[in-house]
Amino acid sequence: xxxxxxxxxxxxxxxxxxxxxxxxxxxxxxxxxxxxxxxxxxxxxxxxxxxxxxxxxxxxxxxxxxxxxxxxxxxxxxxxxxxxxxxxxxxxxxxxxxxxxxxxxxxxxxxxxxxxxxxxxxxxxxxxxxxxxxxxxxxxxxxxxxxxxxxxxxxxxxxxxxxxxxxxxxxxxxxxxxxxxxxxxxxxxxxxxxxxxxxxxxxxxxxxxxxxxxxxxxxxxxxxxxxxxxxxxxxxxxxxxxxxxxxxxxxxxxxxxxxxxxxxxxxxxxxxxxxxxxxxxxxxxxxxxxxxxxx
Amino acid sequence: xxxxxxxxxxxxxxxxxxxxxxxxxxxxxxxxxxxxxxxxxxxxxxxxxxxxxxxxxxxxxxxxxxxxxxxxxxxxxxxxxxxxxxxxxxxxxxxxxxxxxxxxxxxxxxxxxxxxxxxxxxxxxxxxxxxxxxxxxxxxxxxxxxxxxxxxxxxxxxxxxxxxxxxxxxxxxxxxxxxxxxxxxxxxxxxxxxxxxxxxxxxxxxxxxxxxxxxxxxxxxxxxxxxxxxxxxxxxxxxxxxxxxxxxxxxxxxxxxxxxxxxxxxxxxxxxxxxxxxxxxxxxxxxxxxxxxxxxxxxxxxxxxxxxxxxxxxxxxxxxxxxxxxxxxxxxxxxxxxxxxxxxxxxxxxxxxxxxxxxxx
Amino acid sequence: xxxxxxxxxxxxxxxxxxxxxxxxxxxxxxxxxxxxxxxxxxxxxxxxxxxxxxxxxxxxxxxxxxxxxxxxxxxxxxxxxxxxxxxxxxxxxxxxxxxxxxxxxxxxxxxxxxxxxxxxxxxxxxxxxxxxxxxxxxxxxxxxxxxxxxxxxxxxxxxxxxxxxxxxxxxxxxxxxxxxxxxxxxxxxxxxxxxxxxxxxxxxxxxxxxxxxxxxxxxxxxxxxxxxxxxxxxxxxxxxxxxxxxxxxxxxxxxxxxxxxxxxxxxxxxxxxxxxxxxxxxxxxxxxxx
Numbered sequence: 009x010x011x012x013x014x015x016x017x018x019x020x021x022x023x024x025x026x027x028x029x030x031x032x033x034x035x036x037x038x039x040x041x042x043x044x045x046x047x048x049x050x051x052x053x054x055x056x057x058x059x060x061x062x063x064x065x066x067x068x069x070x071x072x073x074x075x076x077x078x079x080x081x082x083x084x085x086x087x088x089x090x091x092x093x094x095x096x097x098x099x100x101x102x103x104x105x106x107x108x109x110x111x112x113x114x115x116x117x118x119x120x121x122x123x124x125x126x127x128x129x130x131x132x133x134x135x136x137x138x139x140x141x142x143x144x145x146x147x148x149x150x151x152x153x154x155x156x157x158x159x160x161x162x163x164x165x166x167x168x169x170x171x172x173x174x175x176x177x178x179x180x181x182x183x184x185x186x187x188x189x190x191x192x193x194x195x196x197x198x199x200x201x202x203x204x205x206x207x208x209x210x211x212x213x214x215x216x217x218x219x220x221x222x223x224x225x226x227x228x229x230x231x232x233x234x235x236x237x238x239x240x241x242x243x244x245x246x247x248x249x250x251x252x253x254x255x256x257x258x259x260x261x262x263x264x265x266x267x268x269x270x271x272x273x274x275x276x277x278x279x280x281x282x283x284x285x286x287x288x289x290x291x292x293x294x295x296x297x298x299x300x301x302x303x
Numbered sequence: 304x305x306x307x308x309x310x311x312x313x314x315x316x317x318x319x320x321x322x323x324x325x326x327x328x329x330x331x332x333x334x335x336x337x338x339x340x341x342x343x344x345x346x347x348x349x350x351x352x353x354x355x356x357x358x359x360x361x362x363x364x365x366x367x368x369x370x371x372x373x374x375x376x377x378x379x380x381x382x383x384x385x386x387x388x389x390x391x392x393x394x395x396x397x398x399x400x401x402x403x404x405x406x407x408x409x410x411x412x413x414x415x416x417x418x419x420x421x422x423x424x425x426x427x428x429x430x431x432x433x434x435x436x437x438x439x440x441x442x443x444x445x446x447x448x449x450x451x452x453x454x455x456x457x458x459x460x461x462x463x464x465x466x467x468x469x470x471x472x473x474x475x476x477x478x479x480x481x482x483x484x485x486x487x488x489x490x491x492x493x494x495x496x497x498x499x500x501x502x503x504x505x506x507x508x509x510x511x512x513x514x515x516x517x518x519x520x521x522x523x524x525x526x527x528x529x530x531x532x533x534x535x536x537x538x539x540x541x542x543x544x545x546x547x548x549x550x551x552x553x554x555x556x557x558x559x560x561x562x563x564x565x566x567x568x569x570x571x572x573x574x575x576x577x578x579x580x581x582x583x584x585x586x587x588x589x590x591x592x593x594x595x596x597x598x599x600x601x602x603x604x605x606x607x608x609x610x611x612x613x614x615x616x617x618x619x620x621x622x623x624x625x626x627x628x629x630x631x632x633x634x635x636x637x638x639x640x641x642x643x644x645x646x647x648x649x650x651x652x653x654x655x656x657x658x659x660x661x662x663x664x
Numbered sequence: 665x666x667x668x669x670x671x672x673x674x675x676x677x678x679x680x681x682x683x684x685x686x687x688x689x690x691x692x693x694x695x696x697x698x699x700x701x702x703x704x705x706x707x708x709x710x711x712x713x714x715x716x717x718x719x720x721x722x723x724x725x726x727x728x729x730x731x732x733x734x735x736x737x738x739x740x741x742x743x744x745x746x747x748x749x750x751x752x753x754x755x756x757x758x759x760x761x762x763x764x765x766x767x768x769x770x771x772x773x774x775x776x777x778x779x780x781x782x783x784x785x786x787x788x789x790x791x792x793x794x795x796x797x798x799x800x801x802x803x804x805x806x807x808x809x810x811x812x813x814x815x816x817x818x819x820x821x822x823x824x825x826x827x828x829x830x831x832x833x834x835x836x837x838x839x840x841x842x843x844x845x846x847x848x849x850x851x852x853x854x855x856x857x858x859x860x861x862x863x864x865x866x867x868x869x870x871x872x873x874x875x876x877x878x879x880x881x882x883x884x885x886x887x888x889x890x891x892x893x894x895x896x897x898x899x900x901x902x903x904x905x906x907x908x909x910x911x912x913x914x915x916x917x918x919x920x921x922x923x924x925x926x927x928x929x930x931x932x933x934x935x936x937x938x939x940x941x942x943x944x945x946x947x948x949x950x951x952x953x954x
Contacts, residue, residue, distance in 0.1 A: 129891070272795055
């Protein structure tokens with residue numbers, strides 16, 4: 009738009025752009041720096057030694073594919089996928105109900121649903137930890153009716169934790185999309201004699217797909233790197249990528265930073281891959297985000 | 304026009320992408336005049352104003368102010384201020400702080416600022432509102448504050464971008480008068496952008512008619528109204544009757560005969576016609592001599608017709624008189640009792656000499 | 665009466681006409697809400713339990729509160745969390761706002777990279793951030809920090825970590841407002857002679873205050889909530905704790921006292937009050953007079 013001539017506002021543009029330098033420098037150092045270090049470590053950077061004494065190579069990355077790690081990846085992946093699907097199954101009917109309630113009443117129920125998530129994440133997971141412990145209410149109750157299980161230290165417990173913790177991340181994008189659903193189209197379809205099932209299948213579901221994709225993305229990606237929930241509710245019996253990485257850095261448990269970094273790199277590549285495949289959803293998220301955050 | 308102009312625009316061009324918004328625009332604005340840019344929406348008048356102000360850069364062309372080339376000068380260094388269409392008052396500052404802003408930027412002392420703000424508010428009669436916030440003011444009041452804010456730093460040039468657009472009719476008329484008075488008092492040159500022709504005509508010393516990025520005509524209101532240079536200008540300002548005429552040249556004179564209705568006219572501007580044998584004669588609605596059928600003794604020059612439509616406007620009445628084939632004639636007169644629908648009438652041009660325009664031009 | 669009944673439970677016009685459908689949807693909502701709130705309520709209630717055992721109700725008492733609050737570690741953890749959070753809020757607010765301004769008022773190229781930057785923290789697992797920062801702090805910064813007397817897992821390093829991912833959240837918040845407020849006020853200010861700095865200080869920033877405030881609050885709550893970064897930075901085992909870290913450490917204990925409940929309830933109350941206060945003292949979006 010500036011045409012051939014010098015942009016009269018150029019001076020101020022440069023000035024404002026310069027404002028961002030401290031922030032960009034900060035991010036470059038404290039955000040990308042660590043990334044760089046992780047990659048270097050995974051490639052064999054021996055931190056104590058000098059540069060020339062490095063044992064370069066892909067041996068750490070290679071080890072990440074040996075037993076028992078692929079199994080762990082598979083477990084992480086299955087947990088994540090299952091949890092994402094569960095989140096979807098739990099969130100979708102809620103959105104349908106909100107659709108039924110309309111904007112005014114729907115907002116209150118949404119608030120009610122979202123309110124607990126303002127509370128500290130750890131506290132929420134802890135609440136379930138307390139309940140699920142062998143001494144906790146649920147286990148005792150289950151034992152009472154003869155079902156001798158403990159949900160702690162089990163995959164089911166971890167799944168529960170995942171779904172409970174990440175539900176709002178599925179709800180928000182999904183609802184974002186669904187509340188923009190053109191009610192008139194739905195009513196028109198109904199008018200033409202559609203039952204709920206057909207209207208849902210042919211109109212609501214297809215139109216909600218972008219929200220489904222966005223929500224799944226927002227839920228699955230962080231889940232892959234989760235450490236807290238598998239550790240707390242899985243009690244060490246449910247190893248995931250996250251817990252494995254952590255154990256490599258934990259002092260006193262045979263730490264192997266290079267290997268941990270290699271695992272981290274693999275995790276990042278995995279996430280990067282998913283994002284590549286679902287690039288469109290990511291763009292949509294960007295737009296949704298920009299429209300939503302308005303004061 | 305021998306005095307050096309205050310502002311000189313030379314061959315400005317501006318396009319947004321493939322759309323040409325301003326094309327080869329040149330304009331001269333004199334010291335102390337109230338100048339208007341008039342045109343329909345999208346004609347480029349606001350863009351021109353923004354270029355003058357410095358918010359946009361022209362693709363080609365230059366701008367001079369008092370002889371200095373200001374084409375590349377940043378907004379803040381130009382000796383002119385703008386009154387925005389939506390006022391753009393700073394919502395977080397009081398009226399006083401708003402008006403004081405320009406003075407603060409000029410690094411005036413607190414005492415000077417206080418005095419000059421008081422003077423500016425006094426000029427727009429908003430002295431009592433100094434401590435209020437913009438949100439607490441009505442539209443008209445906000446507009447005055449915007450005006451005071453722009454005037455306080457005593458710029459040489461004031462730019463107004465359709466400032467009265469959001470006001471209701473009565474308020475608008477009042478403000479028009481006040482603006483005109485203000486301009487005379489301050490002696491600042493005003494450049495006023497509007498699409499309302501009554502407004503432009505009543506307030507301006509000179510105006511420019513714009514359409515599709517080009518200036519059609521520049522002149523004082525009387526010039527534009529009585530001597531429009533083209534059909535576009537003539538139909539844009541006021542109402543007009545365009546009579547197709549055949550032209551015959553006799554020496555320096557040009558005689559025209561109306562093709563549809565047979566009126567005989569002498570043309571005032573044969574030099575503009577370049578020997579064309581067909582032209583369009585301009586007859587303004589108030590330039591007809593309209594009589595009741597039986598009222599006239601000597602019927603020479605009159606044609607008979609019938610009142611087809613009438614619109615009562617209080618101090619005048621607009622009539623459409625049908626003479627036969629072709630379009631009905633627009634007539635504006637002082638209302639008289641006999642003017643009724645279907646009334647048979649006699650009509651002829653009041654002036655023998657009328658202005659002609661080239662057909663289609 | 666029958667009318668009300670049938671209106672509530674009978675078939676209705678509209679897509680969700682079938683009562684069975686409505687019923688199941690409401691049931692689902694009820695269950696989800698129960699799973700949300702019941703654990704928290706139980707946590708709350710049992711923090712007042714006089715008995716140590718989680719199952720029996722020994723009567724209402726505040727004994728565990730006394731015990732928990734009298735521990736110095738608790739007080740220290742709370743103080744740490746608050747100090748870190750507020751510092752994060754301040755630094756992230758400044759950096760995030762300046763970044764938003766650079767993106768919105770700077771050149772086109774910066775705008776595109778800015779959008780990408782905004783999304784990055786969401787898609788990078790906090791675990792990786794924590795690990796990366798650990799490596800960064802120990803291997804790169806420590807040699808520099810040592811002479812300054814700052815330990816690895818001290819206040820400073822945690823704040824550094826928190827700010828890094830909070831900046832993006834602040835930036836997005838401020839940028840949204842920057843895009844949608846009346847830009848003509850900026851043009852008017854420039855027209856009246858304002859250079860970039862006065863423009864920023866007198867015109868832009870005052871109008872951005874609600875957004876900056878909201879962004880800072882978000883940064884503060886992200887910091888209070890943070891587990892991963894503080895965890896990894898303290899893996900070296902010094903005693904530095906934030907409240908989430910303290911809670912985490914309680915799981916290892918064999919004798920589980922309702923202390924957990926107490927801390928959790930306190931955190932709950934703190935978060936809720938923060939939100940309520942933030943809502944109440946929210947500056948009017950219309951701006952204020954000087």
